[in-house]
Structures are given as C-alpha cells and as structure tokens.
Amino acid sequence: MTVPPLGMEWVVDAQGCAPSRLREPERLLELVSSMLADLRLSPVAPPLVHRFPGEGGVTAMVLLAESHLTLHTFPEHGTMTLNLYSCVARPPYPFRERIERELGATRVDVRSFARGALP
Amino acid sequence: MTVPPLGMEWVVDAQGCAPSRLREPERLLELVSSMLADLRLSPVAPPLVHRFPGEGGVTAMVLLAESHLTLHTFPEHGTMTLNLYSCVARPPYPFRERIERELGATRVDVRSFARGALP
Numbered sequence: 701m702t703v704p705p706l707g708m709e710w711v712v713d714a715q716g717c718a719p720s721r722l723r724e725p726e727r728l729l730e731l732v733s734s735m736l737a738d739l740r741l742s743p744v745a746p747p748l749v750h751r752f753p754g755e756g757g758v759t760a761m762v763l764l765a766e767s768h769l770t771l772h773t774f775p776e777h778g779t780m781t782l783n784l785y786s787c788v789a790r791p792p793y794p795f796r797e798r799i800e801r802e803l804g805a806t807r808v809d810v811r812s813f814a815r816g817a818l819p
Numbered sequence: 820m821t822v823p824p825l826g827m828e829w830v831v832d833a834q835g836c837a838p839s840r841l842r843e844p845e846r847l848l849e850l851v852s853s854m855l856a857d858l859r860l861s862p863v864a865p866p867l868v869h870r871f872p873g874e875g876g877v878t879a880m881v882l883l884a885e886s887h888l889t890l891h892t893f894p895e896h897g898t899m900t901l902n903l904y905s906c907v908a909r910p911p912y913p914f915r916e917r918i919e920r921e922l923g924a925t926r927v928d929v930r931s932f933a934r935g936a937l938p
Contacts, residue, residue: 706893706900711828713935748867748882761880761887763867768880770887772906774825774935781825781934783902787891811932815900816832816893 706816707767707787714780714799716806722773722780725751725758731802732760732771739790741766780805785815825935826886826906833899833918835925841892841899844870844877850921851879851890858909860885899924904934 721727729747736743742765750759757773767785774780780803782795796808840846848866855862861884869878876892886904893899899922901914915927 706896706898709830709902711932711934715936744869745867748864748880750863750882759882759887761867761882761889763869763878763880767891768878768889770880770889770902770904772886772904774906777825777935779825779935781904783828783889783904785889785891785900785902787893809936813830813930815830816896816898817834817928 705814707785707814708790708812709783709785709815710793710795711811712782712784712795712799712808714803714805714808715778716804717773717778717780718804719775719778721803722757722775722778723751723755725749725760727802728758728760728771728773731798732762732769735793735798736762736764736769739786739793741769741786741790787815824933826904826933827909827931828902828904828934829912829914830930831901831903831914831918831927833922833924833927834897835923836892836897836899837923838894838897840922841876841894841897842870842874844868844879846921847877847879847890847892850917851881851888854912854917855881855883855888858905858912860888860905860909906934
C-alpha cells in the first residue's frame with residue numbers, strides 16, 4: 701500500500717543578505733509573520749526565538765497547525781536559511797522576491813519536495 | 820564567490836509506525852533527546868511541543884546551538900516525519916534502525932543535503 705504524501709516542504713537558502721538585518725529578531729519575525737499570513741498558515745504557539753551572542757545570528761521556529769516554519773541566520777556569511785513544511789496544499793509563494801526585498805539577498809535558492817512517503 | 824555550505828540537513832520520513840506510539844509526547848521526546856545526545860547536539864531552550872486534540876498527532880521542535888530538530892506524527896497514517904539540521908558536521912546516524920525499533924516503522928526513508936549554498 702502506498703501512503704499518500706503528507707504535505708510539502710520548501711527549503712530556502714539565501715546568500716548576500718545585509719548582515720545587520722540578519723541580527724534583528726524583530727525584523728525577521730515580521731518577515732516570518734507576514735509570510736505565514738500571506739499563506740494562511742496558523743501558529744499554535746508563540747515563536748521560539750534565540751539571538752546568538754555577539755555578532756551571531758538568529759534562530760526562529762514557529763509551530764503551525766499545518767506543521768512548521770524555521771529560520772536561521774548566519775550574518776558572518778550573509779546567509780539566511782528557511783524551511784517551511786505544510787501538511788496542507790499551499791499555492792506558489794514568491795520566497796525569492798520577498799527575501800531579496802526584505803533582507804537584500806543577492807541569491808535565493810528554493811527547493812521543494814513531498815513529505816510523508818517516497819515513491 | 821562561492822559561500823561554503825552551512826551544514827547538513829537530514830529529512831526522515833517513516834511509515835508503518837504503531838499509531839499509539841505516535842500519540843505519546845513523552846515517548847517521542849525521549850527518542851528525540853536520545854538522538855541529540857548520541858549526536859552531541861545541544862538544545863538551547865526547552866522543546867516546543869504540541870499534542871493535537873483527539874486522535875491527532877504530536878509536533879516537537881528543538882532549537883539547537885547547531886540549528887534544529889523537528890518532528891511531526893500523523894497517527895492516522897502511521898507516519899512520522901523528522902528534520903535534523905546541523906550547521907556543524909556530524910557522523911552518520913542510524914535513523915532507520917532507531918525509528919524502526921522505537922516506533923515500529925516498517926519503512927524509513929532518509930534523505931540529506933547541504934544547506935546555505937548550492938553549487
């Protein structure tokens with residue numbers, strides 16, 4: 701018996717971001733909240749957020765009714781990495797354009813794949 | 820300039836699990852804690868855990884010094900999905916064997932890929 705896939709995951713890796721923006725939890729949480737609202741995804745708890753000390757980056761994790769979103773920043777590399785996993789179908793989302801605009805990324809790679817069962 | 824990859828992610832999808840075990844947050848958190856200890860990965864905050872109502876499953880998210888671990892269960896499908904993202908190198912880990920033994924999975928697919936920069 702083949703179990704149907706349980707949702708999709710998007711894996712987004714952004715390079716060339718403005719380092720200062722990658723150290724601002726408030727700015728990053730606004731971006732996350734805005735994406736989730738656009739996609740009509742529903743947090744079931746406040747985000748778990750950690751600002752690493754010194755020149756370090758930020759981790760944010762959001763537990764959703766539909767699975768999760770995670771974000772990590774590496775200011776020393778100008779890099780931001782994001783995962784969005786949704787167990788319900790979502791329309792295409794302009795990750796690249798949003799992240800270029802909000803974080804100044806010069807390159808954004810977006811991969812996606814099914815979860816829950818492989819062929 | 821090519822930015823070096825910022826760690827690895829393992830994407831694990833398990834099918835055929837015992838549904839009752841997928842509704843027990845304590846058992847699932849023990850499995851997660853044990854994996855993290857084996858891999859010498861360090862939580863920086865208590866896990867974020869949600870038990871969905873009725874016959875629903877469990878979501879657990881752990882914010883690590885080295886990135887994150889997430890886990891979702893879908894008892895109605897006998898499925899568990901796990902992500903482990905580590906920005907430091909880790910040795911190979913026997914996800915399949917652990918998950919077969921602890922959750923009774925009959926099939927475990929493990930994928931892995933670099934994060935932070937694509938070729």
